[in-house]
Amino acid sequence: MTRAALLSLCLAVLASPATAVSPSSGCGHSLESGIHTMTYEGAERSYRLHVPSGYRQDTPLPVLLAFHGWGGNENDFLDEATVRSATDRHGYIVVAPRGIGSGGADRSNNSWTFSGSATGLDGDGLNDSVPGDTAAICDTASTPDYSYPSCKNSTPPAAANTCSWTHCEGDDVAFSLALLKHITSSLCADTDRVFATGGSNGGMFVWELGQNPQSAPAFRAIAPVIGLPHRGFSAAPGRARPLPVLLVTGTLDTTVPPGPWENPGFTTTSNGSDRYFYTGATAITRVWARANGCTLTTAAAFDDGIAETDCRSYCSGASGWPKVLDCRAKMGHDYGLPWSWNLILEFFDRM
Numbered sequence: 001m002t003r004a005a006l007l008s009l010c011l012a013v014l015a016s017p018a019t020a021v022s023p024s025s026g027c028g029h030s031l032e033s034g035i036h037t038m039t040y041e042g043a044e045r046s047y048r049l050h051v052p053s054g055y056r057q058d059t060p061l062p063v064l065l066a067f068h069g070w071g072g073n074e075n076d077f078l079d080e081a082t083v084r085s086a087t088d089r090h091g092y093i094v095v096a097p098r099g100i101g102s103g104g105a106d107r108s109n110n111s112w113t114f115s116g117s118a119t120g121l122d123g124d125g126l127n128d129s130v131p132g133d134t135a136a137i138c139d140t141a142s143t144p145d146y147s148y149p150s151c152k153n154s155t156p157p158a159a160a161n162t163c164s165w166t167h168c169e170g171d172d173v174a175f176s177l178a179l180l181k182h183i184t185s186s187l188c189a190d191t192d193r194v195f196a197t198g199g200s201n202g203g204m205f206v207w208e209l210g211q212n213p214q215s216a217p218a219f220r221a222i223a224p225v226i227g228l229p230h231r232g233f234s235a236a237p238g239r240a241r242p243l244p245v246l247l248v249t250g251t252l253d254t255t256v257p258p259g260p261w262e263n264p265g266f267t268t269t270s271n272g273s274d275r276y277f278y279t280g281a282t283a284i285t286r287v288w289a290r291a292n293g294c295t296l297t298t299a300a301a302f303d304d305g306i307a308e309t310d311c312r313s314y315c316s317g318a319s320g321w322p323k324v325l326d327c328r329a330k331m332g333h334d335y336g337l338p339w340s341w342n343l344i345l346e347f348f349d350r351m
Contacts, residue, residue, distance in 0.1 A: 020192070023191075024187070024188065027188035029057060031049060031187055032049075038179065050083075052093065054091070058188065064093065064095070065195070067097070067199075068099065068202050069198075070111050070200060071109035072201075082337055087341075092348075097179055100169050102150075114204050114207065116232075117137070119151075122277060124232030138277060143162070143273060143276065147159045195219060195220055195221055202225075211233075211236070211237065216237055220351055222246075223347060224245070224247055225335055226256055226335065228284060236288060237292075243291070245324055250332050251328050252332045254270045259283075285299075285326045286314060288324045293323075294316070299313055306342070311325055313325050
């Protein structure tokens, strides 16, 4: 190959979508891995940062926001050695913030608020298929009252019933965007490769980030883990262009059950006395598959290379990984991080 031909090839590779980057204003700066704080709306908010080994101030890296589950904190993901080692290997900046608790910022039970979780109202209104059903996100007769003071004591009360179970002290979508701006101005990041994942309550909030028109444009793809929207909140991505999603759930999960394959009905918590209603995995992935231009009428099997999972999609994977992937493992309400984190990063790498 001539020198001119080699130069032409190099320029073509650099200009391709797979390698094109959008450097953030934080290039030329650095932060160390560890616990950091930022001030948002007058409150000090904390987050844990993992900067991959080999980080350079002149090389933009993808950013992954990781949201903990209900009552968790910034260590839910990054305390796992597999998460840190895989993050280094794939070269992601991981940011794990702490949610707002029942008594204020950074107190337990830390949570993320998404559609229906604070009001206690579902997105369906009355569900005529269930006799005696109401517009609530839970069965109020059996489910304990987890309502936060911030939702019960506001005027008028933000909580419409006792199904409310997350905070009412702020806008978590706006906070997430402010956190992202803070990170991309402090580290050399690729603003075209920003991703979000979360477990349980954090996974439910990740759906909110993908459905909300304010936040959806900021993300390249999302990956909720054992988290689904409440019943009736099965909206498509909050932007015109496709937004890929990987959903990871447990077939033995009684807290947020995915429901049977090809069943678009809602699912119900059955761990103890809790009876919360969620949009099933089939229902939400069908909606997102259509939004991503997929046309399969029955979810086809997809081999993700991980033994623990049964993955299926309404999107064809003939030219690569499907843009909408529903992966279920024989596990309960667990993140499955020793294998799921590698799956998440592999999915993001290919989007």
